[in-house]
Amino acid sequence: MTRVDRGRLTVLTADGERRVHPAPALHDPDGIDSPAVGDWVALRGELAVAVLPRRSAFTRTVAGRTSAGQVVAANLDLVLVVDALAGPTRARRVERYLAVAWASGATPVVVLTKADLCDDVPAAVAAVAEDAIGVDVLAVSAHTGEGLDALRALLGEGRTAAMVGPSGVGKSSLANALAGAEVAPTRDVREADGRGRHTTTSRELHLLPGGALLVDTPGMRELGLYDDEGVDTAYADVAELARECRFRDCEHRTEPGCAVAAAIDDGRLDPARLLGWRKLQAEARRQELRADARARAAEHARVRALHRAYRTQPTRVR
Ligand SMILES: Nc1nc2c(ncn2[C@@H]2O[C@H](COP(=O)(O)OP(=O)(O)OP(=O)(O)O)[C@@H](O)[C@H]2O)c(=O)[nH]1
Ligand SMILES: [Zn+2]
Structure with a gap:
């Protein structure tokens, strides 16, 4: 499809x-x-x-009041978490997308674009790699072609990948570079002809020259966490420390015997990572609460419908 x-x-x-x-x-x-x-x-x-049957499913929360999950892409092998090497480093942002990617069942890969705009690519890659635990981090440039071969090798034949990442980091440019054709309108093109992205009815899955499939759906671009499944994988270091706390319900604030606080005190854990983890945990919890409320409402509606159907039935023979 x-x-x-x-x-x-x-x-x-x-x-x-x-x-x-x-x-x-x-x-x-x-x-x-x-x-x-x-x-x-x-x-x-x-x-x-x-x-x-699906091998994996990339789910997102449907925007609005409900928390219905929607499968944005199915059967992904890889999720390319795309961010740009231009501008400030964005470790927290990458982590957020990694958490969503892990929850999908596919393997995340961090792809840092616009390498041509970065003075020290190895240092920037190393900085991101430090927090992207267990994930490959590649630097590429759609403009110079740098790093594309390494990415192509990773995609491989018959594998399906999708891109996620904030607007403007170069996802469309990357898709075009990989496809060797203009399969996705870039921001430059869209600005030039004054049309939005969704005006064209383009295919949302591209067959790449090497035999890989690249999913590029608008829905992957605004992500919400569906549940907390991926959070602890993206923050494996924090999650592991948290398991060593003296109290099982430790909030990692002022409790005695808190392994997380101890790790921050002696410099083993970046406090920003604890903050990032907290934020995602909270977001995931809100989603779960909303999903519960929604499930209750659906059950209520089902029972009401049953009663209605029962009342309108012709009198049955006993
Ligand atoms: N220097 C440089 N600029 C790039 C590169 N890739 C993309 N750009 C530029 O970055 C801008 C955004 O690129 P897009 O490919 O449209 O970004 P996108 O992530 O698809 O953006 P959305 O469609 O809004 O999600 C454009 O002006 C591109 O020309 C790159 O490798 N190097
Ligand atoms: Zn603790």
Whole structure:
């Protein structure tokens, strides 16, 4: 599946691209099981009749009051957490995206763009790598081509990757550089023709020359945490220290025997990382509370509907 529009799916088949409709059975009001970009579907005629089991799912919170999860991309092997080497270093921002990426079940890779604008690339990479525990960190430039081969090697044939990262860091430029064609309109192009990104109905999954698939959906660009699954993986150092605290419910503030505070005191842990961890934990907790409230509301509505259906039934023979 390369694209989902209202009621229509774009799929790549052995015979090329096609537009099909999802069978009614594939419609899931909660969104989680509805076909998403990156899904493999079985076709019967003009209908997509089944979604094959997913290896991974990148979920985001749907904007608004509800906390419904929405699968933005399915079956990702890699999530490229993209940030730019221009401007101030943004370790906390990278960590936030890493937490979301870990929760998806795919392997995150940090890709630092605009290497051509950075005076000391190795130092900048090392600074990010220090906090991106267990994650490869690559520096690339879409303008000079630096680092692209290393990234291509990582993508490999038949693997599916997606990009996440703040606006303007060079995701579209990177997609174009990898594809060797203008598959995504960059900010420069969009400004030149005065149109927004969403005006074109572009494919959201690109087949790259090396045989890798690159997902580029607008939905991946504004991320919310769906649950706290990825937070402790992104902050493995803090999470591990926290397990050594004397009290299991330690808040890591003034409690005696706090391993986190001790690590900060003797310089083993950057206090900014504890702050980042706290913020993400809090955000994830808020999401979970909202999800609970939503589940209760849905159950309530279901019971009400059942009662209504019961009342309007013709009198049954006993
Ligand atoms: N010097 C330099 N500039 C770059 C590089 N990659 C992208 N840029 C510039 O950075 C700006 C933003 O690039 P885009 O590719 O549009 O960024 P994006 O992340 O897709 O932005 P959104 O579409 O808003 O999410 C443009 O002006 C690009 O020309 C690079 O490797 N080097
Ligand atoms: Zn503690």
